[in-house]
Amino acid sequence: MSPSAKGREDTSQGIELFAPAKINLDLRILGRRSDGFHELSTRMAPVSLGDRLQVALRPGREISFRCDDARIPAGEENLVCRAARLFADSFGLPCGLEIVLEKRLPSGAGLGGGSSDAAATLLALRSLFGRPSSLDALLPLAASLGSDVPFFLFRNPALCHGRGEIVTPEPWLGPRMGLLLFPGFPVPTPWAYHAYARNPRPGEERGLPPWGPVRNDLEPAVFEKFLWIAVAREWLQKEARAELALMSGSGSSVFGLWTDPPEPELVERARLFFGPEAWIETFSILSDGSSRNSGALLTESSHRD
Ligand SMILES: C[C@@](CO)(OP(=O)(O)O)[C@H](O)COP(=O)(O)OP(=O)(O)OC[C@H]1O[C@@H](n2ccc(N)nc2=O)[C@H](O)[C@@H]1O
Numbered sequence: 001m002s003p004s005a006k007g008r009e010d011t012s013q014g015i016e017l018f019a020p021a022k023i024n025l026d027l028r029i030l031g032r033r034s035d036g037f038h039e040l041s042t043r044m045a046p047v048s049l050g051d052r053l054q055v056a057l058r059p060g061r062e063i064s065f066r067c068d069d070a071r072i073p074a075g076e077e078n079l080v081c082r083a084a085r086l087f088a089d090s091f092g093l094p095c096g097l098e099i100v101l102e103k104r105l106p107s108g109a110g111l112g113g114g115s116s117d118a119a120a121t122l123l124a125l126r127s128l129f130g131r132p133s134s135l136d137a138l139l140p141l142a143a144s145l146g147s148d149v150p151f152f153l154f155r156n157p158a159l160c161h162g163r164g165e166i167v168t169p170e171p172w173l174g175p176r177m178g179l180l181l182f183p184g185f186p187v188p189t190p191w192a193y194h195a196y197a198r199n200p201r202p203g204e205e206r207g208l209p210p211w212g213p214v215r216n217d218l219e220p221a222v223f224e225k226f227l228w229i230a231v232a233r234e235w236l237q238k239e240a241r242a243e244l245a246l247m248s249g250s251g252s253s254v255f256g257l258w259t260d261p262p263e264p265e266l267v268e269r270a271r272l273f274f275g276p277e278a279w280i281e282t283f284s285i286l287s288d289g290s291s292r293n294s295g296a297l298l299t300e301s302s303h304r305d
Pocket residue numbers: 024027036037038039040042109110111112113115145146147148149162163164189190193248249250251
């Protein structure tokens with residue numbers, strides 16, 4: 001496959017897409033809804049860590065799927081398969097598909113990996129088949145796959161409302177260097193919301209100029225049960241002197257952000273402190289308006305192992 005000007009690798013036979021992770025820079029729970037979900041106001045940004053998805057056209061009608069990570073569902077329950085079936089049911093598929101997912105993001109990490117894979121599948125199929133003509137026509141499909149999936153159709157910093165599916169793009173703050181710490185264990189999203197609902201409390205507010213105070217309302221419930229995550233956020237704030245340190249989504253990852261480059265030995269210090277179980281990566285925020293129109297974005301992904 002040959003790289004195109006927009007960073008997408010595209011031929012008449014198939015397409016390869018980068019599926020970025022996200023971080024939540026602010027997550028406020030506004031209340032409980034009658035459908036059981038929580039009403040949110042959250043700021044999310046895509047980052048330079050992610051999975052890689054290949055979709056190739058095949059004769060026949062079959063959709064085949066494989067993934068190099070045995071820890072996530074391999075069959076029809078995988079969000080990639082669910083997204084491909086949904087696309088086929090809504091817009092038709094003129095041929096079969098062979099889909100390969102290179103999983104690099106840890107699962108249950110609050111990084112939205114599964115949601116991003118699902119959105120990348122919808123974007124890949126739209127790009128390959130030229131339908132639907134408007135990206136917005138994918139929004140209802142995306143929202144039905146998961147609250148975070150619509151955000152990943154746009155791949156830009158955004159303010160998200162409702163259960164997370166109402167996406168308003170917003171400009172990014174400017175260059176920041178980021179450090180991500182994943183403890184090596186997941187926090188299931190439904191568990192985090194249930195734990196919050198048993199004892200609703202706002203997260204501790206921290207300043208993020210020029211936005212002002214930001215927080216993550218899922219932190220208190222998650223920190224109470226998973227001390228590692230609370231310690232990691234504290235380490236980023238106090239020891240590593242991050243401008244902002246926060247848990248991403250429902251955890252288990254935490255991230256730090258710096259305007260000025262942090263000390264060069266920071267990653268080494270983090271590895272020494274947190275040990276070999278932790279996945280520790282530097283990242284940058286992605287903010288690329290062109291990806292909204294191209295429907296695809298390919299950048300360097302970082303490898304977990
Ligand atoms: C917490 C967040 C923050 O961005 O992300 P993650 O940490 O999962 O990445 C999101 O709200 C997760 O979005 P997503 O992972 O797409 O969740 P969904 O599949 O829609 O929902 C999983 C479960 O989480 C709970 N849920 C989710 C979203 C919401 N606004 N209120 C909820 O109560 C519900 O119990 C739901 O059954």
